[in-house]
Amino acid sequence: MPAYINCKQHQTSACASLNTMEVPIISKFKVGLCQLTVSSDKNQNLIRAHNLIKDAAQQGARLVVLPEMWNCPYSADGFAKYAEDFENGDSSPSFSVLSEVASCYGITIVGGSIPEWCNGRLYNTCCVFGPDGKLKAKHRKIHLFDIDVPGDISFKESDSFAAGDEPTIVDTDIGRIGIGICHDMRFPELAMLYRAKGAHIICYPGAFNMSTGDLLWELVQRTRAADNQLFVATCSPSRDSAGCYTIWGHSTLVSPFGEIIATSEHEETVVVAEIDYSEIQLTRESLPLEKQRRSDIYQFIEIAPRRP
Numbered sequence: 001m002p003a004y005i006n007c008k009q010h011q012t013s014a015c016a017s018l019n020t021m022e023v024p025i026i027s028k029f030k031v032g033l034c035q036l037t038v039s040s041d042k043n044q045n046l047i048r049a050h051n052l053i054k055d056a057a058q059q060g061a062r063l064v065v066l067p068e069m070w071n072c073p074y075s076a077d078g079f080a081k082y083a084e085d086f087e088n089g090d091s092s093p094s095f096s097v098l099s100e101v102a103s104c105y106g107i108t109i110v111g112g113s114i115p116e117w118c119n120g121r122l123y124n125t126c127c128v129f130g131p132d133g134k135l136k137a138k139h140r141k142i143h144l145f146d147i148d149v150p151g152d153i154s155f156k157e158s159d160s161f162a163a164g165d166e167p168t169i170v171d172t173d174i175g176r177i178g179i180g181i182c183h184d185m186r187f188p189e190l191a192m193l194y195r196a197k198g199a200h201i202i203c204y205p206g207a208f209n210m211s212t213g214d215l216l217w218e219l220v221q222r223t224r225a226a227d228n229q230l231f232v233a234t235c236s237p238s239r240d241s242a243g244c245y246t247i248w249g250h251s252t253l254v255s256p257f258g259e260i261i262a263t264s265e266h267e268e269t270v271v272v273a274e275i276d277y278s279e280i281q282l283t284r285e286s287l288p289l290e291k292q293r294r295s296d297i298y299q300f301i302e303i304a305p306r307r308p
């Protein structure tokens with residue numbers, strides 16, 4: 001645990017008792033989305049993340065989601081500099097902070113993403129921690145964001161990162177969670193796979209920009225939720241985050257019907273809202289897409305990972 005964050009300082013008796021409780025799977029609970037301002041000062045980012053997670057937990061959130069690249073600016077020239085090796089706890093302050101904070105507040109954290117070093121490769125990686133602070137899952141961004149729109153935006157994540165090659169679905173005390181990172185959201189097949197595997201909610205830490213955000217951020221996440229009749233949570237950095245890539249913001253929680261339950265503008269904020277998994281059943285009964293699906297005409301085929 002880095003010295004500059006003292007979790008014990010903030011630990012209340014309620015918080016302490018949550019850590020020792022046998023927590024049953026619950027279906028109605030609050031989700032917190034921490035839309036934090038990311039600067040070029042890593043320590044500041046860690047402190048900010050801690051403060052926003054604490055705020056969400058104090059508002060009753062049991063599941064807290066952080067943005068894509070919350071410990072560093074979303075900028076190709078900095079990813080390697082901010083990268084951490086999770087296997088080596090001492091050299092991974094971001095990992096340690098999330099683990100400590102999850103256990104301090106007895107919450108599940110979908111830890112946005114940070115650059116991860118592993119065996120000489122850099123990944124855009126999301127870590128999920130349980131209320132005991134233990135790592136429950138690690139998702140490496142599968143679809144890297146390479147875009148070139150002449151006169152508008154050009155960005156090539158694949159120049160910096162290697163792509164992950166596994167979907168990530170994790171069982172927690174607050175349900176089954178599918179994980180995707182930002183551009184992963186554009187691929188309906190991944191969300192369909194999570195739905196087929198029984199996910200209640202898909203969390204997408206993201207960092208859309210001003211060109212893609214206005215047009216697609218809300219559209220894509222509502223579509224993933226409505227197509228698969230499950231909850232979707234997205235979490236972005238705030239717009240005034242550092243770097244030349246201007247971030248859209250608008251962290252959002254969507255219902256299985258595709259309705260926006262809660263959202264934000266682009267400033268730093270914490271969105272906290274309640275979700276109720278009984279809505280999944282209700283939506284699927286009201287509009288039984290699975291029964292109506294014409295698999296005699298088309299089929300969802302699970303394809304093995306493409307390898308070079």
Ligand SMILES: NC(=O)CC(=O)C(=O)O
Nearest residue numbers: 145182183207208209212
């Ligand atoms: N970081 C990203 O993957 C950005 C993205 O997908 C976008 O549309 O913007």
